[in-house]
Structure formats: structure tokens, C-alpha cells
Amino acid sequence: MARNYARENMELSRLSVLVAQLESIVASAAHKPPDGLLCFDLLSDLISAIEEESKESVLQWQRKCEDTLYSLLVLGARRPVRHLASVAMANIILKGDSISIYSRASSLQGFLSDGKRSEARKVAGASQCLGILYRYFGRRIVSGLLETTTIVSKLLKFNEDFVRQEALRMLHNALEGSDGSAASAAYTEAFRVIMRVGVGDKSPRVKIAAARCLKAFANIGGPGLGIGELENCLSYCVKALEDPVKPVRDAFADALGALLALGMNPDAQVQPKGKGTTPKKLEGGLQKHLALPFSKVSGPRLKDVRIGISLSWVCFLQCLWTISTWKPVRDKAVVWRMNRGKQEAGRTAMCLKYLHPDSELQNYAVLVMDMLRSDTSVDAQALVSDVKQSFVNSNSHIPLPCFKACVLYIVRVGMIDQMSEPIQRGFSVFLAKQLLSSDSTPSMRVAALRTLSYVLKTLGEIMSNHAQIIRRVVVRSDMGIVLCCNFFTSDDIIIYYGPKAGVIYLSLEFQIILLFEWLDERGNVPYEFKEVLDDTVVAALSHNSALVRVEAALTIRMLAEVDPSCVGGLISYAMTMLSAARENVSFQKVSNFKRELDSLHGLAAVLASLVSTSPKLPLGYPTRLPKSILDVCKKMLMKSSRNPIAASVEKEAGWNLLSSLLTSVSKEELHDQVFDILALWASTFSGITKNPMNQVQDRTSEIGVWSAAIDALMSCIKCFLSSDPVDTILLQPVLLYLNGALSFVSQLAGIERGEGSSSMDVFIVRVLSAYQALSDPSLYESDHASIIQICTTPFREASRCDESSCLRMLLDKRDAWLGPWTPGRDWFEDELRSFQGGKDGVLTCVWENEPPSFPQPETISKMLVNQMLLSFGTMFASQDSRGMLSFLGMIDQCLKAGKRQSWHAASVTNICVGLLAGLKTLLAQRSEPLGMEILTATQSIFQSILAEGDICASQRRASSEGLGLLARLGNDTFTARLTKQLLGDVTGNVDSHYSGSIALALGCIHCSAGGMALSSLVPNTVNVVSSLAKSSISSLQIWSLHGLLLTIEAAGLSYVSQVQATLGLAMEIILSEESGWVDLQQAVGRLINAIVAVTGPELAPGTVAEISSSQETATLLESVRFTQQLVLFAPQAVPVHSHVLTLLPTLSSRQPTLRHLALSTLRHLIEKDPVSIIDEQIEETLFYMLDEETDPEIGNLARSTIMRLLHASCPSRPSRWLSICRKMILSTSRHNNTANDSTGMDGERTLSVGDDDESMVSSSKPSTNRGHAFDYSSPNFSRDKHLRYRTRVFAAECLNHLPEAVGDSPAHFDLSLAREPHANGHLSGDWLVLQLQEIISLAYQISTIQLEKMRPIGVTLLCTIMDKFAAIPDPELPDHLLVEQYQAQLVSAVRSALDSLSGPILLEAGLQLATKMLTSGIISRDQVAVKRIFSLISRPLDDFNDLFYPSYAEWVSCKIKVRLLTVYASLKCYMFASLREQGDEISDEYLALLPLFAKSSSTLGTYWLSFLKDYNIVHFHLRLDNWEPFLDGIQSSVVSAELHPCLEEAWPVILQALVLDAVPANSDLIESPPTDRIENIHTSGHGMVEFQIDDFNFLWGFLLLILFQEQDVTPRDNIIPVCQIKSNFSSKILADDSSSSSSLKNIFSSVFQFMSTKSFFSSGYLSLDVCTELLKVFSYLVFGEDRWDYLAVFFLSQVIQNCPNEFLLVESFTYLATELCLTSLFKVLLSYDGSCQKPSGWEKDISVALNAASTLLVRSEAKMQLKLLLPFLLISYKCIGEASTEMALSRITYFSQTITSSLKKLGKYLLTLIPDKQY
DSSP states (O other): OHHHHHHHTGGGOHHHHHHHHHHHHHHGGGTSOOOHHHHHHHHHHHHHHHHHSOHHHHHHHHHHHHHHHHHHHHTTOOHHHHHHHHHHHHHHHHHSOTTHHHHHHHHHHHHHHTOOTTOHHHHHHHHHHHHHHHHHHTTTSGGGHHHHHHHHHHHTTOSOHHHHHHHHHHHHHHHHHHTTOSBHHHHHHHHHHIIIIITTOSSHHHHHHHHHHHHHHHHTTOTTOOHHHHHHHHHHHHHHTTOSSHHHHHHHHHHHHHHHHHHTOGGGOOOOBTOOOOOOOOTTHHIIIIIHHHHHOOSTTHHHHHHHHHHHHHHHHHHHEEOTTOOOBTTBSEEEEEOOSOOTTSOOOEEEEEOEEGGGGGGGHHHHHHGGGGOOOOOHHHHOOOHHHHHHTTTTTOOOHHHHHHHHHIIIIIIGGGSOHHHHHHHHHHHHHHHTSTTOOHHHHHHHHHHHHHHHHHHOSSOSSOOOBOSEEEEEETTEEEEEESSOOTTOOOOOOSTTTTOOOOOHHHHHHHTTTTBOGGGOOOHHHHHHIIIIIIHHTTOSOHHHHHHHHHHHHHHHHHOGGGHHHHHHHHHHHHHHHHHHHTSTTOTTHHHHHHHHHHHHHHHHHHHHHGGGOTTOOOTHHHHHHHHHHHHHHHSOOSSHHHHHHHHHHHHHHHHHHHHHSOHHHHGGGHHHHHHTTHHHHHTTTSSTTSOGGGHHHHHHHHHHHHHHHHHHHHHHSOSSSOOHHHHHHHHHHHHHHHHHHHHTTTSOOGGGHHHHHHHHHHHHHHHHHSSOGGGGGGGHHHHHHHHTHHHHSGGGSOOOOOHHHHSOGGGGGGSSSOOOSSHHHHHHHTOBOOSOOOOOOTTOSSOOSSSSOBOHHHHHHHHHHHHHHHHHHHSOHHHHHHHHHHHHHHHHHTTTOTTHHHHHHHHHHHHHHHHHHHHHHTOOOOOHHHHHHHHHHHHHHHHTOOOOHHHHHHHHHHHHHHHHHSOHHHHHHHHHHHHHHHHSOOOHHHHHHHHHHHHHHHHHHOTTTTGGGHHHHHHHHHHHHTOSOHHHHHHHHHHHHHHHHHHGGGGGGGHHHHHHHHHHHHTSGGGGSHHHHHHHHHHHHHHHHHHOSOSOGGGGHHHHTTOOHHHHHHHHHHHHHHHHHOTTTSOHHHHHHHHGGGGGOSOHHHHHHHHHHHHHHHHHOHHHHHHHOOHHHHHHHHHHOOOHHHHHHHHHHHHHHHHHHTTTOHHHHHHHHHHHHHOSSSSOOOOOOOBOGGGOBOOOOOOOOOOSOOOSSOOOOSSSOOOTTSTTTOOSSOOOHHHHHHHHHHHHHHHHHTOSOGGGTOHHHHHSTTGGGOSSOOOGGGGHHHHHHHHHHHHTSSOTTTHHHHHHHHHHHHHHHTTOBOTTSTTOBGGGGGHHHHHHHHHHHTOTTOOHHHHHHHHHHHHHHHHHSTTTTOHHHHHHHHHHHHHHHHTGGGOOOTTSOHHHHHHHHHHHHHHHHHHHHHHHHHHHHHTTOOOHHHHHHHHHHHHTHHHHHHHHHHHHHHHHHHHTTOOOTTOOOSSTTTTSHHHHHHHHHHHHHHHHHHHHHHHSSOEETTOGGGGOOTTSOOSSOOOOSSSOOEEOHHHHHHHHHHHHHHHHHTOOOOOOTTSOOHHHHHHHHOGGGOOSOOSHHHHHHHHHHHHHHHHSSHHHHHTTSSOHHHHHHHHHHHHHHHHHOGGGHHHHHHHHHHHHHHSOHHHHHSHHHHHHHHHHHHHHHHHHHHTOOSSSOOOTTHHHHHHHHHHHHHHHHHHSOHHHHHHHHHHHHHHHHHHHHHOOSHHHHHHHHHHHHHHHHHHHHHHHHHHHHSOTTTO
């Protein structure tokens, strides 16, 4: 009501009305306490009004407003009210007369000094207001800092924790606001208060505030802190990392990093007034407070401490980083910057950045890596002399993976993510040099290789000068020279020429040198970067640690993904070296036998990783690759070494390679090899049960081979048996193998495993996984008993089993905020916190689609229990009722037996995992409702777990979700009974944990059952759960609110009656003191969004303003979600500008969910209101956001959003997009480097409504401004570097869309129209044609840039420009085209693209551009340019048979060949069309081309004919035994499928080019001069295509097949449209419409015209039978459809005109021709009934038909004319009656004259037949 009143009285000054209303509330406070909701509403409007009012108006009401706000604060307002009142106070002083700050601060200090403990709310309000004033006016009131510190000391004695928290927040703001300019005593006292009282408080909220105060000291330069104080503070921060509360640990980790950064930079330390001491550097601080605690920590919170130290490292490194172009100001090594507005960090605070360039970040990498040395586990390999045993145990010296996980997090987030792209390149070299150190441990190598992989992925390219594959590899060495081809097969052997010539041996030195010598010398590859690859990654493949070898393989895999051109060379290298390694290990007496084994394993891992990458390659892989890899696998498995040690390693590597092949390649490519593949397991599993325990020492290696074999078998199942129905023929051997493996597991069940236990566990995991890969458990029903015996072990022997880690995967992600895996700032941090690895763990699967974030993420024991429980779920779902009850009884017994046992918690988790897996499997199978007995037993188990009370959050969530699943698996009666029972249980229960869990369970039940099924219980559920949400226990509140949320989302309209009550609950929580808790804010935000989703956006945005004020990730997420709903359901409710201000800051969040949601909302906004969003100019912001994005899904969304914005705004502002794309592609500097200082006069700072609830390490992402601009150019973000490669490529793609995105307005493409004022109502005058010079210039620069991927985009853009502007005349130069002036750039682009070293994509684009230039006429006046381009396209034609790309799929070279043939075909069609139009007056450029074309005429004819034969076989799926394809590989279904679009585009134009000047072989026309051309067909007279009789018959048959199939052709843009080519031949033979059916008629019209000339009749190619057959085909088509009438009559006219007279003497042929002609004429006449307009082309069809009839009459003999005369005469009269134009009438008149002439001739003929006597 207050808001409406204020808005209705805007003319009275909105500010005055609001102040008056607040005065009224304050005045009546003595009788009636202020209404919190009303105050909240008024204060929100007041803040908005202050921003909108003029300064004069603010000055008028300032004093009264201040007094009112002060009175409201000291009345004891609720938390949100006092927060908004404090913000309003600062805001009005800032905009009005700021002199009042002194009196206002003094009055607040006086009130606080006199504050009593009974006035907690009053004191908290005054503290918050004074803190905000310090934040923005700190340097003005700095003299009061000492008094404020004294007040804080007093307030910390209050009992209420919110008062103590507000006191420390006030001190935090005072410290940052003072900028270190206060007296020394003030800072000394403040530090004493924090350390003695604040950090030791019992309340976690107060501890967090104290930790932020410590960070504030670091932010302002640590005034008054000496080395002693700093050391003590750092030590306490390290100790605080053991705190049990996560936000407390994060806050102190943040403070620790900031204080260390301060101590390491003495020049940045501030000396307050009164102290003249020289600051000293904190020597050894990193080692003492980070590295040493990280290594020496122990105890139950070991992992928490290490993660906290990792966060401290990141904070420290982020504080050091700044822009490399910044210069110290006045010799001070520190930059201060005030961050305005909302930020993800949740602070509006001073940020300290030290002037260390990002190039120095790598200096700390050594210290971080050295932390991995701290593990003291013994290197087992050094103590074991046995070669085989050392290989098996090569992982035993690897330290705890937790070490590596933390180090990887520090290096990635703290270093790499902050580096510019050039520094990242240098950092990769730096890492490699560090790895060359002899004292690098395996863990250090693993971390470095994983880091290098991430660097490669981040860069997206190897280097700015893209490396290219050369035709051969030349390897030089001191010992000799090795020559090897670009792509080796498995049989290739490298011969070493040296001192021992003839010996087939390749040393490891050669292996190191060989890998990357394929890089082209033109790539200018830096030596340092080669060194990274050669001396480190490749050398790591033979490292003695298997983990290092696998990481090296993953690094090479990433290299292949970012640079696909190197895959062929890498596979060649791996296959060749693997073959050599197998030869080497065959010699058992080799001195370095162990190293050779390691090398073999590493090379096989590399090959497996590359095979997994091959399907992702944009240009595919050769079809022979799978067979080649399979041959290698067969040799490794069937022809392994006779040495048993080497044989085990070789077989295991072979099985792994086979797994990669089967996982990566489609079953269609291996279908013909399937039985050979299945036979590979026969020898392995046939003897697996025979004496498996002969030798204990051999068990581990043998089991490792079996595990790899089972893994390969699982890949085989997924490849060949994943479809439904399952192929039973293939299934039988698979089940036989699995049964053998399962029998072996059963035999070992009762045997002590000893040293081979880990290997055996892995084997069991693989066996169970293989069974689970079969979709239907009934397929292996005979093995169920053995599987159940294994997978029930966690319940039968619970004390022996580890705790499962599957709950994180199984639980609903929507409930993740309840814990224990609460989403943090980014997914990488979440992965670190959830890391479960240990000393052991399987090696990373190199062919896995997405490798885990950290090596060895889980221990083998966890993997085993996880797989057992998942298999238990499958078995549970496949049992009958009796079996299920048996399982449930076992679980219940385990649950009861585990009470008060140390392993009980792990057992409960395992029970939850097993039951959830079973229930979800049942749901997936869509089984019938379960029996009541099963449902009751399961419910009892879940409720028993919940009743324990002290269980962890994951177990509570699992049990609650399980109850919800039961509701879905039971019938409606059970669901209603279960709901009522839970409602009854929760009412009288006093256990908060149980009550909260039941509230969540009720929500899960409603979600599972649906709103309609439980609609009658919705009100009761909402009431009960809402009452629980009013509890003072925070955890119960949060869980209840989440349960209420789930209920609302499921209830739908059944919930509408409860909306007001729920809103009242939400506002009550918001106005409570506890609303400052982040978890509670998020819960309320989600609740409000759920209400909006059900009822619509009836809530004003201000309702969630307080929720989002804290700026924590969780609350920001709900704020953005609310914005999204407003955009979708009420787009007019809030201005677009307001939405943009809300969304843009969140794009810098490190939380992927938040970024994804913000981008999605922006996309919706663009779609809903494109006009408004255009004015916001967010394009560059989105590009910079994309540049920093590492999540592929979000990156794709960002690209689609930018592209959507491009199409929305480009029609009106093409010049802006052109400018943006130019800047993104070519600009060397990302942004301006000017700092956007938000500090105002006298230290005043702009205001934010944000609160101070940050509890995490400060993000490396930029701070953002409250104003419009999401300031990616701020100093916290800007980097003086190129945009990343992938961003520049995408910008080029956007530019490529520009000509299409501008729309169809003619003024965009016509210079004359564009120059007219307000063309087409376009007021801006921004037309694309006006920017033609710039866009062509930019496209040319892209086409000749050094970045290989961008060059085809530039050439394609030039092609698009040619399509759009080639026909546009130049208004300033008559008879000239507009694009002619850019001829030089176009010719140069073609020359660059058609270079002999160009890649296939660039070559294809260059051919297309050359075609368009030659056929557009823009170079028609330049004979030199014509010849030059023709010579460029002649080069690949001369090397046509050598156009082969062995590293790519066959369709790549096929496609290039087809494009080349199409270029020549299009050019020939264009030339002949021009010849026909110009007659004998042929232009010089075409006269110059004719002899050039003549040289290749015969060759082209052969190629074109061969292409059509291939197309015919592929298109019609013909099977010919003796077929030798012209296009290599086209017989493969994979290749033909890829080529299909290209073939469909090419065959019409190639067919026409082939027949244009075709003549029969040995015809006299071949040598005829150009002047002796046939009347209707212009031939060049130079080397015409000769047809043999077989060739002609093939083409004729091909045409008939196409006719019968009636295949429509849809020409593509990148080939000259067929209709355009045909239109140049003759307008007489074209249909008027442009449909696809018309395209088919046009093709046949021209082709039949050229194939039915007199020469083919006279040579006997066109016989009477052939013509009769085709006329019958046309008769069939004409009677069937109208669309073939024209083509039939046209062909008939050609045959009648050119056929020999003997044809017409055959009566049947003449009758057939007459029937076809008359039928067509009648159909044309009947199509017009006189009442409507004549159909399109009516007169043209009549003309062609009459022409055929005339010719038929003239050429027929007199006897036949007598029979035809009457029908033709009658039809002529009918035609005369229908003629409507002079042209039609003249044609009909001519036909009538023909009939008259025939009558005269017939009369003479009849006279000759009459005897003279009768005459």
C-alpha cells in the first residue's frame, strides 16, 4: 500500500512522501512496534528514490531523512530493515551534503558507547550503520577509529552472537575504509581485539567475521603489524584450518593467503602515523606456513587442513597477480582499488593487488611441486631386484593422491587460470624443464603432465604458427638416419642404418627424437616447445612408474585433441615404436629389459589414447585404421613374447588397446571382424579355471592380464550387444567367457589373497561391471547365484568392507545444497573436496571420454564396494518377491548387528547405496507395483536409519529419497498411507534431525507420486512442514524449507490455496535475525522461486532483494533464477536494463551453475525483447566471458547466445558487429589498461546494497560494477594479451555469418539504395554495403592469417560476399560490378588458399572461391587474372591422382576431388553459356580459356564419367563384383555417408558439363572449327569429350534410373546452383518455377538436348529401340504426373527433329510419338477451364508441344500424315480458341499453316494414287 501511495504522488516528490511515512512509523513506535514488512518495503523504495532524485531535492530532505533513519535504527529494527536503513543513510549522505558524516558518525559512536546489553537489536543496527559509513567515508572519519575499536571491544562481550558479528563487521569496514591512514594506536588496539577476543569466539559466525578482519589488515597494508605480530597471526590461521566448520576454515584460509602475500611484499606494508620503522620481508613464510604444515599435518582433519592450505595458496597467488602492463605509481608496489557493486565474493571492499606480473607466477611452481616430496613411503622398486616384481609394484612409491590433488588445484586455479596465453605457453616449457631435473619424483611428473594437459586444453592450439604435417619424417641422430612414412601400418619396420647395419633395433634415444619431427619447418616451431614434447612427454612414456606413463599418454591425447592435424603422425609414431618395442623385449638378455617393458606399456597407452581421440577428429580417420589397430592387438595377444614376464605386459597392453578400439569405433566398422574379435578371449579364458593357484608369485601379473581382458570384453559387450534385441549368436561366447571369470572369483573366495589382493579386487570389479553392461539380467540368470554371493558381501561381512562413495552419484542433484557435498564456487573445488583417493587406485583409463579431474580418485577398496553395491541393485531388481524379501532381511540384520560398532556408519552408507541402486533400477525397468510386504520392509529399514539421529547428511538424504521412491513403486493406497504415517510421526517427534529428514521425505514422496495423486494431502503437508520451518534450529529450518520446496514444485494447482501462508513464512524468516545465514537465504530464495513457478511472477523483484544482498553463490543463484522467471513469464514487469544489471555480474562467477543460468536468462531476454537488449551493448562482455570460459557446455551456450544476439541486432547495426569482430580477431590488446577507479572525492566511494557474507577464498575472476558495464576491462581482470585462439576463431565465424544475419533488405546489398536517405524506413543508415570495403579487407586478412583454422573461415566469407554482392552494379562506374575493385584481394586469397601446402578444408574453400570468381564476371575484363586463377586450379588437377591425405578419412580426399571436378564443370557450363549468348563475338578472356580447357578436356571427361559411375553405384546401392571405384574408399558405408551431401550437389553440374560438347568417338565434329557449330548447340571446337558406345549407354541408363526414382535435387550454396547454370544455356528449355522438381526437369532438359543431337543418331548410339523405350517411359510419367509433360514433349521434339527418316517410317514409333504429343496438348488445354488465370508456363508448354507436332507432321511420310491430320487439325482449332497473347497466337498460326501445307502435299500425294482413268 505504501508503495502504491508513493507512486501515485510522484508529483509531490517521492522522496518526501517516503520520508514522511517513515517519520509516521517512528512517531507511533511508542504505541505500536514498527511493522517489519512495511519498513522493508518503504526503505527499498527510499533507496531507489534517492538514486532518482536530483541533488537539490535530496538536500531539502536530507536532514529529516537522516534523523528518521537514525531513529528507526535505534528503535531496534530487524536485521533486513536495519541493513536497508544503513544503506539509505550512506546513500543520502553521499548524494547530499556530505558534511553531516561527522555528526552522524559521532552520534552513532555515542549511542554505541552507552549501549546496554539488553538493547541488542539497537546496538546491532547502530553498528551496522556505522560500519557502512566507514566503508564509504572512512578517510574522513579516520580520527574516530580508536574509539570505534574500543566500542568493538565492548560489544564483543554481548551474549548475542549477531551483535558480536556486527561489531567485527563494523571493525572490518572501518579498517578498510581508513586506508591505513589512522593513528598507530588504533590499529594496534584493533589487532589486539581481533586476536584476543574475536578469533577465539565460540560462534562460527563471529570467527568468520574475525578472519575477515585479519584479511582486512592485509588488504590495507598491515599498518602496525610487525614481523612478530604477523608470525603469530599466520600461525593462528594455520591452526584454525582444523576447525570443524567449513566456512570458518575457508575464511581463515583466505586470511592466511592474504597475510602471507603482505609479508612477502614489504614495500606494500603501510606504516601508520607515529611509526618510522622499516618494514621487513617475511623470510621463509611460504615454507613455514604453507609447505611445511601441508606435509606434516596429521590427525582426523588431515584432508580438511590440506584443502585449507591449498585455498590459502590460491589466495596468496591471486593477491600477487596483476596486469603485466601496470607500472608502479610513485614507486609504490601496490595498487588500491575499490570494487563497486554486486560481486560474487560477497564484499564491497578494498582489494589489494601487488605489482607482480603473471610471468612470475611460475616461480612459485617449484615450491608447490616440492610439497610432493614430503611423502616418505619407500620406493619399492629400488629394493626389489626382480625385474618382473619391480614392474608390477612400480606404483608403490607414489605418495597419497591427496597430495597430487591439492597441488593440481593450486597450480591450476592459482597459477594457470591467472596467466595470459603467452605466459601459459612459457609455463608449459618451464614445467618441462623442471621435469628434466634428475630429482623429480614420480608425483611431480604426474602433476606436471596433468598440468600440461590442462594448459593445452586451455590454449586450444599448440602455437600461433600452426604446425603442419609433412609428407615424411626425417629423424637425425648421431648414430644414423631413419626414414619413415607419414602413416605406418602394423607391418612396417624401421630399419636402423648405423654401425650395426641390418639389425632391426631401435634405441630409446630414437624414440625420444622421433615423435614430433613431423612438424613442418614452415610452422616456425620454437625449439623450446619441441623440447617440451620430445624430451619430457615422450621420455615419460618409458618412465618406471605406470602412473607417469599413463599421464604422458593423456597429455599426448590432449595434444591430439587441440591439434587434430598431428594425429596421423602420432599414430604412425606409436604403431612403429610399439612394433619396435615388441621386437626389443623378445630378446630376453637385453640389459635394460625393465625399461623396454615400461616403454612397451607406455607406447600402447599412447596408441590407445589416440584411438579414442580419432572419432572426434573433424576430418575423420582412415577406414584402415581400425583394422590396423586390430591387427596390432591380435599380434600382441596371439603372438606375444615367449618370456612370461614380457608376455604378461604385452598381453595386458594388448587388451587395453582392444578396449580402446571397441569403445571408440562404431560396430558397423568392425562388424565383419566380430567373430575374429570374439575368438581372442578363447585362449585366455579357456584355462582360467585350470590350476589358478600354481605359483603365488605369478598371481598378480596373471590376474592383471585377466582384468584387462574382462575390461576389453565389457567394451565388446557395449559395442556389439548394447542394442535391443541382443544378438544371441554373439551373446553365447560372451556368457561363456564371463562364466569362466566368475568361476575363478568363486574359487578364490575362501583363499587368503595376500599380496595379490588389490589385483584380485580389480578383477572382481571388472567382472561385475561386465555383467552389468548386459542390459537384461535375465540373459545370465544361471550366474545370478554366484553374483549375489559376491555383491552381498558388504552386508554379510560389513566389517571388512570400506564405505561406498556412490551416494554422491545416486542422490538427486537438486538436494545437493543440503550437504555434505555442497556446491562451492567452481566444480574443480567441489571435486577436490569430494576426493576419496588413497595410496592405491587403478590407473586412469586413457580412452575414457572424460578422465577424472585427479589421478586415482578412488581407492581400490572403494571401487570394489561401489561395484558390489551397484550390482546388488541390479540383482535386487531382477528377483521375485521372495528373493527381494531375502535381501531385505539380510540388510535389516546387518543394520541391527552394526549398532555401536566402529564400522556402523560405513555399513549404513552401503545399505543406502544398495537400496537406492535397486529401487532406481526397478523404476528404470518400469516394473509393476511392488508387493505390500516388500514396501513395508524397505520403509522400515529407511525409517530405522533416520531414527538413529546422528547420521550424516548423505545418509539422511538417501533414506528420505528412498522413501520417496517407494511411493512411486507402490500403489496409490500405499502412497497415501505412507504420507499420512510420516505426517503423524513428525508431529510429535522431538528429534530435529529426524523431523527434518521426514520433511524432506514428504517432499520426495510428493515429487515421486505427483501433485494429482496426493492433492488432498497437500494442505496438510504444507502446514506440517511449514510449522517445522518456524523452528529456531537452523538445520531443521533448512531441511524443512527444502521439503516444502519439493512439495510445492510437485503439487501444482493443489498448492494455490497455501500460497499466502507460505509467503508469510518466507517473509517471517527474511525479517528474522537468522536470515543472515547463507543456507537459510538460499532456502528461502528457492522457496520463493518455486512459488513463482506455480502461481506466476506476482511477487515484486524487491521481495528477493534482501536474499541476494549477501552475494553468496547460493543466494545469487536463486536471484538469477527469479530473474529468469520474470523474463519468461512477465517480460514487461521489469525493464531490460535492470535485468542486464543483475545478470552480467554473475557471468564472472566461478560456479558453473550460476554462469549457465545467467547465460540462459540472457538468451531468453534476447529472444523476448531483442530491441531493448541491443541498446545494452553487451556483445563484447559476452566475448570476454567466452574467452575465460573453460566449461564446454557453458562455452557452447555462450556461443549460441552471441550468435542469437548477432542475428537480432545485425540488421540494424552491422557496422558495430563488424567493429567488434575486427577487434576480437585482430586486436593485440584485450582492453584498455586504464583503471576504473571508483574512489571519489576525499575517499568517498560509491555505494552498494551488498552485504558482507563472503566465506571463501577471493576469486580470481574480476570484480564487477553495479553500473551497466560488467567491467571485464577492470584492472582485476584485464590482461595485455591476445584473445585466446578459440575465441578468435569464433569471432571469425561470427563475421562469416554477418552477410546472412543482416537479413533480406535490398539496401544492405545495393549501394544506390543504401545511399538514399532513410532507405526502407531505416533511420540509422547503417547498411552492410557501406562497409563492404572493410569487411572484404578483414576477410582477406583472415584468409591469409597464420592461424590455420581461421583461414578457411576467411575464404568462406569471401565466397559469401561473392554470393551477395557479385551481381551488384557499381553506381559510379557504369557497366562495372561493385566487387571488381576488390579483385586484387580476391585473387590473392585464392592463390593463398590453393597453395600446395594448404590443408584440405582451406583447399576446398579456395576451390569454391575460384569457381565463383571465374563464373561471376568480376574478372571478365582481366585476361591475366583469368589465366592466373585457371592455372591455380590446374595444379591440383595435374596432381589429381596424388590428392591423398593418409592421416585423414578417405572422404576428405574424395571430397576435394569432387570439389575440383565441380569447379571445372561449373566453369565449363559458364563458358558455354557465355559462348551461346555472345555467338561469334567471344570475349578475349574466354578465347584465352578455350585452348587451356582443351588440354584437359579428355582427362576431365574421363574423370567426370568415372565420378558418375561411382555415384550411380553408391546412390542406387548396386553390388558389382568387379567394381574399381574412382573415388578411393567410397565403397565404405561410412565414407559414402559423409560424401552424400557433396555427391548430391555435384552430380547435376558434372553431368551437364560432361555432355555439353560430347560427341561420339571418331566423329567428324571433333576437329571442326568453332565457326562450324551446330545450330542449337555451341561447342568449343577444342578437344570435345568423346563418348564410346559403352559410356553413352551408361549415361542413358543412369538417366532412366533417375527418371524412375524421381529423385529431387536440392542445390547447395557452395556450388553454383543448377538452375543458374541452366538459365545461361537457353531460356527455351527452362521451367518457370524454381522448385526442386523443376531443377530435376532442367537437368534432364539440358542433358537430353545435348545427348539427342544428330551426331549420336548418325553414329548409331541412339537407336530406334532406345528412343522407343524412353518415349514409353515418358508416356508412363505423363499419365502419372503433370510435372513431366514439358520434359517429355521437349525430348520428343529433339528426337523427331534429329532422328533419321527411317525412324519415322516405323508405324509403331510414329504412333507412340503422336500419342505422347497429343496427350500433352490435351492436358495443357484441360488445365485451363476459362474461369481462372492460366497456369504458369501454359503458353510455353503449348509452344513446345505444337513445335513437336509440326515437326512430326513435316517429317512423316504422306501415308502417316493422312492418319495424323485430323486430330492435329482439331487440336489446332482448340488452341486458337485458348490463345491469349500475340506470341501464342502466332505460334498456333504457324502450326495451322503447317497443317495447311501438309494438306496440300497430301492432296498431291492422293492424286498420284488415283489412276488416270479415274481422275
